[in-house]
Amino acid sequence: MIKFITFIATFLVFAFGSAKAEPKKVGFIYIGPPGDHGWTYMHDVGRKYMESQLGDSITSTYIENVPENADAVRAIRKLADSGHDLIFTTSFNYMDQTHEVAKDFPDVKFEHATGYIQADNVATYSARFYEGRMIEGHIAGHMSKTGTIGYIASFPIPEVVRGINAFYLAAAKVNPDIKMKIIWVFTWYDPGKEADAANTLINQGADIIVQHTDTYAPCQAAQKAGVFAFGQASNQEEFCPDAHLTSIEDIWGPYYADRAKAVVDGTWSSGDTWDGMDKGMVVMSPYNTKLMPASLIQEAVNMEVGIKDGTLHPFTGPIYNQAGELVVPDGEVAPDGMLLGMNFYVQGIDGEVPQ
Amino acid sequence: MSIELIIGILEIILIATTPLVFAGIGELVTEKSGVLNLGVEGMMLVGAVTAFVTLVITGNYFFAFLISILSGVIMSGLFAILVLFLMSNQIATGLALTIFGIGLSSMLGKEYIGTPIDGLSPWFFVIFSFVIVFFISYFFYKTKMGLILRAVGESHNSAHALGYSVIKIRFLSILFGGSMCALAGSYISICYAPMWQEGMTAGRGWIALALVVFATWKPERVLIGAYIFGGVTILQMNLQALGLRFPGQFFSMAPYIATIVVLVLISSNRLRIKLSAPASLTIPFYKGR
Numbered sequence: 001m002i003k004f005i006t007f008i009a010t011f012l013v014f015a016f017g018s019a020k021a022e023p024k025k026v027g028f029i030y031i032g033p034p035g036d037h038g039w040t041y042m043h044d045v046g047r048k049y050m051e052s053q054l055g056d057s058i059t060s061t062y063i064e065n066v067p068e069n070a071d072a073v074r075a076i077r078k079l080a081d082s083g084h085d086l087i088f089t090t091s092f093n094y095m096d097q098t099h100e101v102a103k104d105f106p107d108v109k110f111e112h113a114t115g116y117i118q119a120d121n122v123a124t125y126s127a128r129f130y131e132g133r134m135i136e137g138h139i140a141g142h143m144s145k146t147g148t149i150g151y152i153a154s155f156p157i158p159e160v161v162r163g164i165n166a167f168y169l170a171a172a173k174v175n176p177d178i179k180m181k182i183i184w185v186f187t188w189y190d191p192g193k194e195a196d197a198a199n200t201l202i203n204q205g206a207d208i209i210v211q212h213t214d215t216y217a218p219c220q221a222a223q224k225a226g227v228f229a230f231g232q233a234s235n236q237e238e239f240c241p242d243a244h245l246t247s248i249e250d251i252w253g254p255y256y257a258d259r260a261k262a263v264v265d266g267t268w269s270s271g272d273t274w275d276g277m278d279k280g281m282v283v284m285s286p287y288n289t290k291l292m293p294a295s296l297i298q299e300a301v302n303m304e305v306g307i308k309d310g311t312l313h314p315f316t317g318p319i320y321n322q323a324g325e326l327v328v329p330d331g332e333v334a335p336d337g338m339l340l341g342m343n344f345y346v347q348g349i350d351g352e353v354p355q
Numbered sequence: 356m357s358i359e360l361i362i363g364i365l366e367i368i369l370i371a372t373t374p375l376v377f378a379g380i381g382e383l384v385t386e387k388s389g390v391l392n393l394g395v396e397g398m399m400l401v402g403a404v405t406a407f408v409t410l411v412i413t414g415n416y417f418f419a420f421l422i423s424i425l426s427g428v429i430m431s432g433l434f435a436i437l438v439l440f441l442m443s444n445q446i447a448t449g450l451a452l453t454i455f456g457i458g459l460s461s462m463l464g465k466e467y468i469g470t471p472i473d474g475l476s477p478w479f480f481v482i483f484s485f486v487i488v489f490f491i492s493y494f495f496y497k498t499k500m501g502l503i504l505r506a507v508g509e510s511h512n513s514a515h516a517l518g519y520s521v522i523k524i525r526f527l528s529i530l531f532g533g534s535m536c537a538l539a540g541s542y543i544s545i546c547y548a549p550m551w552q553e554g555m556t557a558g559r560g561w562i563a564l565a566l567v568v569f570a571t572w573k574p575e576r577v578l579i580g581a582y583i584f585g586g587v588t589i590l591q592m593n594l595q596a597l598g599l600r601f602p603g604q605f606f607s608m609a610p611y612i613a614t615i616v617v618l619v620l621i622s623s624n625r626l627r628i629k630l631s632a633p634a635s636l637t638i639p640f641y642k643g644r
Contacts, residue, residue: 032553032554033461033468033552033553033554035464035465035468035469035552035553036552036553037468037469064553065553065554150596181596181597181598182595182596182598183592183595183596184595185592186604187557189552189554189557190555190557190558191543191547191548191550191552191555191557192371192374192543192547192548192555192556192557192559193557193588194548195547195548196367196370196371196588196589196592197592199363199367199370200364200367200589200592200593200596201596203360203363203364203367204360204593204596204597206596215548215550215552215555216550217548217550220474220548220549220550224474238469238471239469239471239550350598351595351598351599354602354604
């Protein structure tokens with residue numbers, strides 16, 4: 001009898017023990033390769049951080065180079081079909097595809113980066129990169145000798161337009177005559193084209209290159225031409241040490257670990273997360289002490305403190321649009337709703353947002 | 356507009372267009388012999404990664420380009436064996452070569468992503484790209500070998516009946532195409548954007564393929580087509596940077612539209628196809644039939 005009870009107990013321990021230890025599967029859809037040292041690279045750093053935090057309770061996989069078209073549906077479906085419990089789709093234009101697959105898999109949790117539409121099983125998350133753009137703009141206002149900034153923009157989505165405006169507002173505060181030259185390249189990832197755009201801007205007199213694309217080609221081009229540049233998404237100083245002023249780094253790890261833990265614990269719920277410097281989701285790379293005066297670095301650090309404690313906001317009124325209409329009244333800050341849907345340039349920027 | 360600005364724009368156009376010229380002219384020679392190789396993108400990527408890795412290991416630019424061209428020869432040699440001796444379908448094999456090249460280059464370059472290198476000045480290659488186009492044009496229309504190569508592409512049975520080795524000529528044409536594609540790739544990873552990134556050719560191989568059709572299989576027109584493409588791309592960037600209000604998306608797709616229009620035009624007239632496209636393109640050659 002005792003033997004029998006022992007047997008049953010052992011059986012139960014094994015059966016339920018192993019069932020309990022079954023790790024949750026977390027999948028990622030990447031727009032580029034993890035080696036881009038930019039956007040996708042930082043998501044992959046976040047994924048690894050999540051793995052290191054949660055250990056055996058999860059496993060993770062990723063599919064790289066997924067185009068923002070119907071292929072994305074297949075890639076996301078593949079992850080959902082193969083038993084993944086939580087799927088991060090890490091680019092804005094995966095929005096429709098994420099929701100299409102999410103409808104068919106109500107038990108799978110989805111997280112769509114930089115999106116704005118939620119569902120019961122689709123959460124959205126993003127970082128307030130524009131806080132970093134404000135600091136870059138301030139630095140550029142001081143560092144530019146020609147008074148011309150070259151900005152390489154990817155796609156005309158609110159995220160990118162917001163960055164341009166935040167940058168310009170801060171730069172114009174330092175130097176009201178500052179000029180922005182903006183090139184839309186309509187790609188996130190094409191080192192050759194990004195270099196072409198940087199060289200075109202430098203040729204037209206820009207002495208600071210800002211990019212919202214994913215590789216360090218623009219920073220390299222700036223280095224070659226002897227002008228300054230801001231990196232993108234990760235610290236790119238080693239590729240262009242004589243040009244690189246700072247980068248805005250995207251720190252996704254803690255968020256990914258948090259959300260994966262919630263799935264493991266069964267407490268996951270949909271929602272929208274938009275964190276910035278205060279939560280450590282946006283971090284500035286070390287400022288280049290060789291190129292920037294110490295006083296300017298101190299100003300930048302002070303701005304970080306101001307942004308973190310809420311006394312400084314990149315979109316503080318009065319802000320006018322290109323038509324001269326007041327969009328944010330004096331002393332107020334732009335509401336998140338306006339920032340999320342931002343599709344206009346502020347007054348002072350030439351050209352128009354491609355529609 | 357100052358003269359410096361215009362010179363600057365021309366420089367950027369030349370640098371940006373050169374890889375298209377290399378890949379386009381290589382593919383043109385392959386197609387002129389009657390073989391369609393859709394593996395351009397894959398061969399470019401493998402060429403880019405082998406050049407980059409060789410440069411990081413040896414620090415020697417000459418070796419980098421040599422090994423890269425060799426990799427193009429090996430990749431296209433593989434394709435040649437499959438389509439010429441094993442009679443596999445050219446279109447399917449070419450697509451497979453691209454997929455293989457994307458994967459292989461990612462694997463070979465994994466350890467080398469983000470390794471900083473000193474880029475090489477592009478000007479030698481820019482000049483070389485013009486030289487090679489005029490050389491190929493001379494070769495096709497002024498030499499006996501060129502005539503034979505074109506004959507093989509037009510009617511392999513006739514060429515065979517006249518005693519020319521169809522397989523050998525096609526093999527060499529494919530190898531030439533492969534080495535040019537690899538050169539285009541190595542130019543990208545060492546001169547144009549000195550770095551290795553997975554998939555960094557970003558579709559230029561497909562543009563090169565379209566250029567050959569756009570050029571209606573004429574070498575000088577590959578050059579012209581490539582410069583129209585490169586020129587429109589860079590000019591629209593300049594217009595944007597000048598703050599002009601104009602649809603950037605339209606100009607981004609303009610070269611593709613131009614290719615489709617040319618395709619429609621040449622295919623609307625059967626005679627025109629016969630005059631321009633090599634008649635034996637994609638048709639396998641069976642010896643003794």
